[in-house]
Amino acid sequence: MTEAEIIQRFFKAPAQALADPDVLLGIGDDAALIQIEDGQQLVVSSDSMVIDRHFVAQTPAYDLGYKLVSVNVSDMAAMAATPRWLTLNLSLNDVDEVWLKDFSAGLFAAMARYHLILVGGDMLRSTELNLGLQIIGTVSAGKALLRSNAKPGDDIYVSGSLGLAASAVATLKQERNEHAKLTAAQAAALYRPPIHIAFAQALPELCHAAMDLSDGLLLDLQRLLTASGVGAVIHCEKLPLAESVDESMALSGGEDYALLFTAPAAVASKLQALATAEGCVINCIGSICAGDELRLVRNGQSEALPSHAGFDHFS
């Protein structure tokens, strides 16, 4: 197959199911062409996945496609933006039609869930499978939610429950990457984390700061604290642990793709009402304070941070 044939067979939107009048020109020319409205800002991000680093070779291709979209949508939610358009950089070591069919099906299923359009990209030959995805969203001018604006006194919230995706990774490690050993809940948490776009888009009215959880609560929260120039106290007993999950998975496991956000205590009941209305579970797990320290507290007693705080690809 030529590159054009691969694109035609696997990466053209199914029957333009998601026609977006703003996409004036999609896949096929030197670039895609997108109409943009007045008063809108673009939100641009990119999150990629490499075999043997972010996923094992045994991962079902459908799940890979679905997750690749989800992790990028998660960055848009963390900015309170509307995810809109994708470009794909697909580095393949061979042309396996079954794999391409499943991967593109997962990609398009997640795209349908989040109302996204694939507008272009690049296809490459490589030794290892490398899945690059870029996402462009929009947000009304002045409404983006940054990680650098947390204020002392803010409550700290997370969406969903934590640790189940990391427990799935641990199960795969124990079970020689046999995906059949995952529970349905583990597979869903690892490959199809629910991103609550509508909830996230309403947050700028109530919240000060937000980011998404990808590398573990402690590491990601530390990044938010550094960006905001503040400290925090986390109450271990308030962590929303997923069922049968160790606390360490919730603190440092990563792969949650949940929302981490901070808001003044005064809006707590409004936040809970909003979450309920949008079908999203949120929990307050601590608070922002002055200084630059991240402290763990259990039943009123300070506790040492675990030595392994989370995942950095380079440290």
Place this chain on the structure above:
Amino acid sequence: MTEAEIIQRFFKAPAQALADPDVLLGIGDDAALIQIEDGQQLVVSSDSMVIDRHFVAQTPAYDLGYKLVSVNVSDMAAMAATPRWLTLNLSLNDVDEVWLKDFSAGLFAAMARYHLILVGGDMLRSTELNLGLQIIGTVSAGKALLRSNAKPGDDIYVSGSLGLAASAVATLKQERNEHAKLTAAQAAALYRPPIHIAFAQALPELCHAAMDLSDGLLLDLQRLLTASGVGAVIHCEKLPLAESVDESMALSGGEDYALLFTAPAAVASKLQALATAEGCVINCIGSICAGDELRLVRNGQSEALPSHAGFDHFS
């Protein structure tokens, strides 16, 4: 080094030398935030490079950074767009500070030449070096130049001279990838192809269709003909061959990153005047005709197309 340290040391713009008031938020949050003006369309593209496929391991890192930007800018020129913002997906197999310093210097040098801002991206560990770059540009509504609008009777033009980059690739192959064996002109053609943005931006007033030449004139022209539903005649004696370059390099060598465009014969002198004003050499190499055939003509005689027409990563 952590990912944050690598970004801080090598990928923050040098002293914000290229401050762009439209970049409201750059590297460091979940996504970048970009202001967009009314009446503008976004132009989005992506072109990546993988070791041993697009470049050899011996390639100087500076040249890689420079070329990675150039090939993406070339797609913007082919749409008559203004290149604006980049995201980088950098998959590294180790953290070599000298390599990172040189690569980022080349990247930023090309960005300075074309007035671009790096707004975000992703950094990954991988076995092989995989350089993903995405570019976002803008164009006034209705002004983008597509490859699908060539008309019978149009003249076919190329910018610059052809074949020198392909001859550089051939030299490297003969000389065991010893870059010192390249002439200065070969190295410039392969790694720093000049992209004539201002010239390209003026083309929509005069031209019908355009694309950039990356995989070889015959293969790329065939794509333009297919997209436009037309045929073409190319006159071999009119090909602007670079010095000491075989005609086959110009027809099928690839890597030129020149502009291929079509325009009615009536604007020929205006086009030449524009090219001269912008310091760009252009040559008419043939014409568009009805039908779907691509024909080569030499001194009035039809000639068979070469069997190897150009480069497709997957065919």
